[in-house]
Amino acid sequence: MNVAIIHDWLVTDGGAEKVLRNIIELYPEADLYTLVDFLDDRDREAVLNGRYAKISFIQKLPFAKKNFRNYLPVFPKAIESFDLTKYDLIISSSWAVAKGVKTHKDQLHICYCHTPIRYAWDLYDEYTRDLPFIKKQLVQASLKYIRYWDIKTLGRVDRFIANSEFVKKRIQKTYKRDAQVIYPPVNTLAFSFCSEKEDYYLTASRLVPYKKTKLIVEAFNDMPDKKLFVIGAGEEYDAICKIAKSNITVMGYQDNEILINNMRKARAFIYAAVEDFGIVPIEALSCGTPVIALNEGGTAETVQDGINGIHFSFQTKEAIIQAVGRFETQTFDHKSISEDTKKYSEVRFRNEIKGFIEGYDTISRL
DSSP states (O other): OOEEEEESOBSSOOHHHHHHHHHHHHSTTOEEEESOBOOOHHHHHHHHTTOOOEEOGGGGSTTHHHHGGGGGGGHHHHHHTSOOTTOSEEEEEESSSGGGOOOOTTOEEEEEESOSOGGGTTTHHHHHTTSOHHHHHHHHHHHHHHHHHHHHTGGGOSEEEESSHHHHHHHHHHHOOOEEEOOOOBOTTTSOOOOOOOSOEEEESOOOGGGOHHHHHHHHHTOTTSOEEEEOOSTTHHHHHHHOOTTEEEEESOOHHHHHHHHHHOSEEEEOOOBSSOHHHHHHHHTTOOEEEESSBHHHHHOOBTTTEEEESSSSHHHHHHHHHHHTTOOOOHHHHHHHGGGGBHHHHHHHHHHHHHHHHHHHTO
16 A cells, blocks of 8 residues: 655644654655655654655745745645645645645545644734734735635545544544544653652743743743743744742753653643643643643643642733642642553554544445
């Protein structure tokens, strides 16, 4: 069976790339396609085991390495430019346009959907609200076209897999299609249990606005008696360093060994983003570390208030402060927290994906 794997773009080793890596392990001989591939050597080894993907024409457009997202209006044309006629099975790992590759009736196309295109659908107003007038008109026109194309190409997908119940509902609302939920893979072997917790809190993510790391830092600025470690790099790094008080250690990017060591020993892990699923909080839980997280999106499913962590309902520093205070009044079974994460393991993910594809392929060919 000839297999093609389609991924929106490759620029960093994030949650979607952990999914991709495990799909590639299932189909190591598959050809890999993506709009652009700008992985550095470290991430290329981690995600693709040193491989390179087949790329679209966007890779060679001016300033694409830093600003490829500016070419959003031609993403549909770029993803449709791939000739996939020789493949029997197509697996798209999609949060943007990968699901829209051209297929024919004798192919099976399974889409692992991280989310429908958020900036074209549920975050449309947020992305366009504060833009200057001329730019706003251009962006709105582009996103309306993306919406039209996104719906028009739904027939190219035979079945959707959602990465959470949260995304399954979004697929139903946006696409009017059903989806099977298969949770993303978590390396529960590497993020191993530790019973000895130290007196500090931890947050770790890319330092970009929607992750709300700056908000967490502002909350701990108002809790000077509590230590916070911040791991991650990104556009907000300098701003976070500038405002962080002496009880906060901003560590920047750290390799997996240091991240895991800090995650295993943290008193609790703090997370304030609205995530489609959220792999990093599960990595913390795998270490037996409770998670204090927003009661929305993926963490509303994976964090159980009072059992493996604490919920807060609003993205405000006051809500985070209250949640930390409530956390400190409770006790948690760290071993049980860790054991419960086995249901998110990489082996489980690969078995479920393989079973889903083989089962559907058998039925579709009867």
